[in-house]
Amino acid sequence: MTAVLEQTAGVAASSRRGAILSVRDLKTYFATPAGEVKAVDGLSFDLRAGQVLGLVGESGSGKSVTGFSIVRLIEPPGRIVGGEISFKGQELTGASLEEMRRLRGRHIAMIFQDPMMTLNPVLRIDTQMIEAIQAHERVPIAEARARARDALGKVGIPSPEERLKAYPHQFSGGMRQRVAIATALLNQPDLIIADEPTTALDVTIQAQILAEVQKLTRDTNTAVIWISHDLSVVSGMADEVAVMYAGRIVEAGPVAEVINAPRHPYTAGLIGSLPSRNRRGERLRQIHGMTPNLLDLPEGCAFRTRCDHADEACRREPGLFARHGHVHRCFHPCREDA
Amino acid sequence: MPFWFIKRLFGALLIVFAMTIIVFVGVSVIGNPADILVPPDADQVERLRIVTALGLDQPLWKQYLSFIGNALHGDLGTSFVFGEPALKVILQRMPATFELAFSALILAILFGIPLGLYAGLRPHGLLSRSIMAGSILGFSLPTFWVGLMMIMLFAVQLGWLPSGGRGETVDVLGVRWSFLTADGLRHLILPALNLALFKISLVIRLTRAGVREVMPQEYIKFARAKGLTERRIISVHVLKNILIPIITVIGLEFGSLIAFAVVTETIFAWPGMGKLIIDSINSLDRPMIVAYLVIIVIFFTTINLIVDFLYTVLDPRVRLESGG
Numbered sequence: 001m002t003a004v005l006e007q008t009a010g011v012a013a014s015s016r017r018g019a020i021l022s023v024r025d026l027k028t029y030f031a032t033p034a035g036e037v038k039a040v041d042g043l044s045f046d047l048r049a050g051q052v053l054g055l056v057g058e059s060g061s062g063k064s065v066t067g068f069s070i071v072r073l074i075e076p077p078g079r080i081v082g083g084e085i086s087f088k089g090q091e092l093t094g095a096s097l098e099e100m101r102r103l104r105g106r107h108i109a110m111i112f113q114d115p116m117m118t119l120n121p122v123l124r125i126d127t128q129m130i131e132a133i134q135a136h137e138r139v140p141i142a143e144a145r146a147r148a149r150d151a152l153g154k155v156g157i158p159s160p161e162e163r164l165k166a167y168p169h170q171f172s173g174g175m176r177q178r179v180a181i182a183t184a185l186l187n188q189p190d191l192i193i194a195d196e197p198t199t200a201l202d203v204t205i206q207a208q209i210l211a212e213v214q215k216l217t218r219d220t221n222t223a224v225i226w227i228s229h230d231l232s233v234v235s236g237m238a239d240e241v242a243v244m245y246a247g248r249i250v251e252a253g254p255v256a257e258v259i260n261a262p263r264h265p266y267t268a269g270l271i272g273s274l275p276s277r278n279r280r281g282e283r284l285r286q287i288h289g290m291t292p293n294l295l296d297l298p299e300g301c302a303f304r305t306r307c308d309h310a311d312e313a314c315r316r317e318p319g320l321f322a323r324h325g326h327v328h329r330c331f332h333p334c335r336e337d338a
Numbered sequence: 339m340p341f342w343f344i345k346r347l348f349g350a351l352l353i354v355f356a357m358t359i360i361v362f363v364g365v366s367v368i369g370n371p372a373d374i375l376v377p378p379d380a381d382q383v384e385r386l387r388i389v390t391a392l393g394l395d396q397p398l399w400k401q402y403l404s405f406i407g408n409a410l411h412g413d414l415g416t417s418f419v420f421g422e423p424a425l426k427v428i429l430q431r432m433p434a435t436f437e438l439a440f441s442a443l444i445l446a447i448l449f450g451i452p453l454g455l456y457a458g459l460r461p462h463g464l465l466s467r468s469i470m471a472g473s474i475l476g477f478s479l480p481t482f483w484v485g486l487m488m489i490m491l492f493a494v495q496l497g498w499l500p501s502g503g504r505g506e507t508v509d510v511l512g513v514r515w516s517f518l519t520a521d522g523l524r525h526l527i528l529p530a531l532n533l534a535l536f537k538i539s540l541v542i543r544l545t546r547a548g549v550r551e552v553m554p555q556e557y558i559k560f561a562r563a564k565g566l567t568e569r570r571i572i573s574v575h576v577l578k579n580i581l582i583p584i585i586t587v588i589g590l591e592f593g594s595l596i597a598f599a600v601v602t603e604t605i606f607a608w609p610g611m612g613k614l615i616i617d618s619i620n621s622l623d624r625p626m627i628v629a630y631l632v633i634i635v636i637f638f639t640t641i642n643l644i645v646d647f648l649y650t651v652l653d654p655r656v657r658l659e660s661g662g
Binding site (some may be wrong): 072103104105109110116117119120127131136144167 | 504554555556557560561562563564566567570574575578579582652653654655662
């Protein structure tokens with residue numbers, strides 16, 4: 001079953017079966033003085049329990065906005081203007097603020113990009129972890145504390161009992177991210193949205209954190225949306241990958257298929273620009289041009305102006321073409337042997 | 339006691355010492371108290387007797403040395419006017435000033451922080467903008483004028499509150515307090531509000547600025563992502579962060595509340611230290627002036643020390659750096 005589908009009634013209905021999260025035609029716009037920025041413009045995908053979805057794209061492609069839209073933490077002037085987000089049968093776009101609050105941290109947890117910024121500098125770790133439990137359950141403080149300690153131990157923080165009493169500045173960046181992950185796991189959520197959680201970390205730490213999250217979510221059958229600009233990170237851990245460009249998914253499918261046989265020229269470009277894929281001594285390949293201005297997108301295919309395959313046909317909006325659960329949004333897909 | 343604290347304590351003592359020199363020299367150049375204290379019809383012999391008795395015939399450095407010597411024994415000189423130890427006279431008036439300054443401080447916190455929080459959380463609302471406009475007024479209107487207007491409105495026109503004095507007082511631990519009786523409280527309201535007005539404005543602006551700075555931080559978003567209630571986010575995550583600058587300023591301002599109670603005390607005939615110093619300056623009561631200023635400086639430096647100490651309690655990062 002594919003992760004990404006066009007919003008056609010029959011396909012949508014069948015895909016929702018077994019999905020814990022189902023996003024349909026999500027539109028999140030930002031009203032700016034210069035005009036309406038369509039950060040996310042018609043996004044649809046499904047996620048099953050325990051599934052890891054990699055959401056990949058350049059900065060400004062709308063991947064983070066997608067994550068924050070799901071938990072309804074888009075800050076003004078951003079606003080969800082259309083679409084449906086169905087989480088375990090509950091419709092989130094129309095949910096009340098209190099319903100959303102109960103969901104956040106309990107059923108849908110988040111991990112943020114910069115671990116230096118996500119923990120409150122003036123509160124002790126135990127305070128910040130215990131409150132995450134007590135926001136959702138009436139638990140005695142000693143029991144909440146024990147759970148926090150166990151969670152810290154699980155993410156590989158040595159002597160967790162003592163570290164609970166520490167303040168965030170007494171931790172390194174990698175350790176802080178472990179604390180954030182432990183916090184996200186406290187209530188055993190069904191879904192974790194990880195917004196570039198390894199981007200701000202050293203490469204060696206990145207690998208450790210990746211392995212840690214992979215192991216912990218597999219053990220508890222937690223679904224993950226892993227947002228990243230780094231295709232190589234995603235390819236190592238995701239089951240499915242969705243590539244975003246200018247607020248839309250341009251290609252999606254099982255990770256091996258997308259990486260080995262990309263259809264969309266943009267995906268092919270991203271893969272081609274990975275240093276490991278290039279031969280020694282060769283110039284690194286790159287996608288020419290710049291991320292498009294979301295206020296001034298080209299008509300039709302948004303990638304048209306940067307694409308080698310583009311022609312007159314691309315002035316029209318490409319639909320979503322699907323084959324064996326691998327979908328792409330392009331009139332001139334790359335051939336599989338390319 | 340940590341090493342940094344001892345260092346700070348030593349610095350504070352140095353400041354008090356340096357300040358006594360400045361005060362002593364400053365006071366001695368503003369006029370000769372003998373001109374005011376000696377009756378105009380006294381003869382040369384009588385005049386000389388008084389000058390010698392007050393120690394004014396000695397060179398300034400000798401006067402200073404004997405002052406320091408006495409000060410180290412807790413004697414800040416004897417008032418020319420009252421004929422009593424200056425320290426005793428000031429200490430008698432101190433509770434009244436403290437009562438006034440504390441009331442003003444409490445008003446500043448009670449009004450300033452909630453109004454500032456509101457204005458910071460809804461920066462574009464009509465009420466928020468009114469609060470901010472009001473705070474500008476509180477900053478810029480002179481205290482004495484506001485005090486007079488308050489008396490005009492509440493005491494003269496409406497007749498709701500008394501215009502001056504401490505009202506009925508109660509003795510607790512040998513000190514008279516106004517706030518414990520209904521009548522005393524009625525007397526306290528206007529001067530306390532008058533003195534607090536500037537501080538309320540200050541706390542409003544500080545709180546609002548703090549809220550505006552903290553709200554967009556990632557850790558607030560993370561707190562929301564944890565599913566915390568808005569109440570908990572504001573009362574713990576936001577407030578604890580903005581409390582650092584607020585505590586500093588409130589602490590430092592407490593010193594100035596006591597020092598600048600002068601104006602309010604004079605207008606509302608509040609029998610505190612501020613009124614005393616004005617009277618002492620008018621009569622060139624040198625030991626009183628010096629003693630008052632020394633006490634104020636000790637206040638300021640002590641408050642500074644306490645604020646430094648509170649910092650380390652509030653901001654864990656300060657604790658680590660200063661501990662090293």
